[in-house]
Amino acid sequence: MSSEPRTVLSVEGLHAGYGHVAVVRGIDMRVAEGELVTLIGANGAGKSTLLKALVGLVPPSAGTVRFLGEDITRMRPERAVRAGLALVPEGRMLFGPMSVEENLELGAQVTDRTQTVGSLERVFDLFPVLAERRSQTAATLSGGEQQMLAVARALMARPRLLLLDEPSLGLAPKVIKEIFGALRKLKDEGLTILLVEQDARLALKHSDRGYVMRTGSIALAGDAADLLEDDDVRLIYLGAWRGEGESS
Amino acid sequence: MGGTELLQFVLAGLKNGSIYALVALGFTLIYAATGVINFAQGEFYMLGGMLSVWAYADLGLPLPLAGLVGVAATAAVGGVFELGAIRQRKDGDPLALIVITVGGSMVLSSMARHLFGPNERPLPLFSGGGSVSVFGAVLEVQTIWILGLTALAVVGLWYLYNRTGLGRAMRACAVNRDAARIVGIDTRLMVTVSFLLAAALGALAGLAVTPLTQTAFDVGPTVGIKGFAAAILGGLGNPIAAVVGGLVLGMLESVSIAFISSTYKDAIALIVLLAVLFMRPQGILGRSSREKV
Structure with a gap:
């Protein structure tokens, strides 16, 4: 250093x-x-x-x-x-009845709308399984997938x-x-x-x-x-x- | 009872049911945002009619404009009520907020009495006193207005909820408030918006009915309790359930008039309310428990 x-x-x-x-x-x-x-x-x-x-x-x-x-x-x-400052909270706190994509878009709502597509690509690149599950509701994901979604949602805020x-x-x-x-x-x-x-x-x-x-x-x-x-x-x-x- | 008579009762049930549905939607919107039953919801219904009468009769505005003023002014009252009373309770303690809405309800009806007097006040029918015949049953034109305005409000609300960023933020807020906050949703603003919308929906119901029933400062609580029963019947917190609950309640009342006696019409809502609370507290469309992911 x-x-x-x-x-x-x-x-x-x-x-x-x-x-x-x-x-x-x-x-x-x-x-x-x-x-x-x-x-x-x-x-x-x-x-x-x-x-x-x-x-x-x-x-x-x-x-x-x-x-x-x-x-x-x-x-x-x-x-x-x-x-x-983006938090991936204890217990994930996902929006259970909403789709993976909606959860991610909600995560991106503090950023400029033009960035959303790029942010989505980035988190799907990081967690490819989320791209497969994008139209599924968050509540139906496995525990691991939910955790990935929680991380991805926080990342959407850049x-x-x-x-x-x-x-x-x-x-x-x-x-x-x-x-x-x-x-x-x-x-x-x-x-x-x-x-x-x-x-x-x-x-x-x-x-x-x-x-x-x-x-x-x-x-x-x-x-x-x-x-x-x-x-x-x-x-x-x-x-x-x-x-x-x-x-x- | 003949088919025509039955149809007549069905039409009446639909008419009242759509009014209950609008009021129930108001309960549901505020419940979703705050977790609180707004006992001032019936007063929004009263104000919708009363302020429209005021704009029409006292200000001399043409009827469509007067109706618009009535609904908009009531929405503003709802927003001010939230900002001035609900939001001031910083910890959002539900019991305290419920008491505030009870107090608000008394304040609003007393003010209406003070400003507009104790008497019943009329509003003209929207497009005259005509009626059409539906398979022999009589359908008043004003009833068509009521059904149409309700349908329009429901579709508009559906669009707002499912197709706009604001609606998505409102839904997120209803699912989990803390989660909504950490993604950047101003949950206090969502509460204010819910009060605005709930007041506008109640006002629309009051406006649409006043030409048939007249209005007075004290019409709020009766309709409030029916809208509440409808919201509980459907399952609190779900807009579609509120509409279904409203229509079902309207039908039950209508059926009770047909087969029992009109004396018991107003008791039906309370019986339904108690029955649902005892037997199926989550409502007919509600899930068995409110899970949070």
């Missing part, structure tokens, strides 16, 4: 939660242009809430989120996606930063491989990606850097290769964090 890459996302002291319960408590993190950064941590550590807070689905109660230099803290989600929440959840190893292959390809094309993943080993293998989240804050940060060697992180792979998960 000779020249310092541009910062895409910087988060400082971010707090967010539901009602009076702060799930995210003072997060500092940074994602540079072209990076694939993974956020790992046990269930309930606040990873999903953090992603939701970044796009404005959960309003932050304190701290700042800067995106490409612009303060986007508390920006509404429909504005955030226009600014260039984001500068792609946020993914547990893209491997509940999927067969073969499908997971395909999705991570696609993420790899997107990264190689220069897309900046922030990934939340339960399968820490898999995610870190594909990432440049990682953050380990524990009960709402960052417990550990570093290069993905170093984190893979870290004893504490190795324990998370087994689903145990020295019993501290229970105390939260």
Whole structure:
């Protein structure tokens, strides 16, 4: 790394939660242009809430989120996606009764209409099965295809930063491989990606850097290769964090 | 009962049914956007007739223009009601919103009484008092207007829903609000649009019926409850089901007049409402559960 890459996302002291319960408590993190950064941590550590807070689905109660230099803290989600932040949400949140094509077109509605055809070609190139299923409703797709559609729908917005929440959840190893292959390809094309993943080993293998989240804050940060060697992180792979998960 | 008589009841059922269908569509549109039953829906029906009468009789506008003003003004009232009352409830808590619509309904009918008086007010028939004979049954020209305007509104709404970007955004919003937001749909705007449309549909029904029944400040709740029953009967949230529910309810009322007594006509909607809620809460066209993908 000779020249310092541009910062895409910087988060400082971010707090967010539901009602009076702060799930995210003072997060500092940074994602540079072209990076694939993974956020790992046990269930309930606040990873999903953090992603939701970044796009404005959960309003932050304190701290700042800067995106490409612009303060986007508390920006509404429909504005955030226009600014260039696209979320592949937990549970995919597809438009089930609508066709694959309609889902994709809805994803593209923040872009100029002339771009839609090109965007469609791009995502069909990435996930050819979606082209075969284009007139089928999203609800009739298999789990893996639904996840691909969720990623593709986010890409239709032509984001500068792609946020993914547990893209491997509940999927067969073969499908997971395909999705991570696609993420790899997107990264190689220069897309900046922030990934939340339960399968820490898999995610870190594909990432440049990682953050380990524990009960709402960052417990550990570093290069993905170093984190893979870290004893504490190795324990998370087994689903145990020295019993501290229970105390939260 | 002869075939001609039966046909007469069917025509009457269709006429009332299409009015219920328009009101039910209003319930369904707002329910799809907000998850809330709008108890002010009947007042939109009342205002449609009342504001048209006002534009015709008080402002002296020609009837077609007066009707247009009545519907447009009611749509505006619906939009203002959403912006001024519904949207102010920031967390969108359904129970709170329902109470707001109940309050809104009272405010609207009280205002109508204050501005337009307590008496019934008439509107001329759209194209005279003629009638045509359909296989021996009498079909009033105004009824043809009612059926035609309803059909036009349904087709227009279908086109909006299925063939336009706005309609697609509205459907997306109905499927999953958070998903709609993250793809960039302004869900608050969709709620406002739903109120505008629901008010316009209710107003159209009120406008079309007033030449036959006259209107008054207090006609809203009765039609509101029937439109609500029709929406529930069809299955809330589905526009086609609302139309079917409206027509079925109209027919049931008509049949009850034919075979039981007209005394019980207004009770039919309530009986239907209760029966559906007890036995098939998802409505005749609804699916057994509201799944979200």
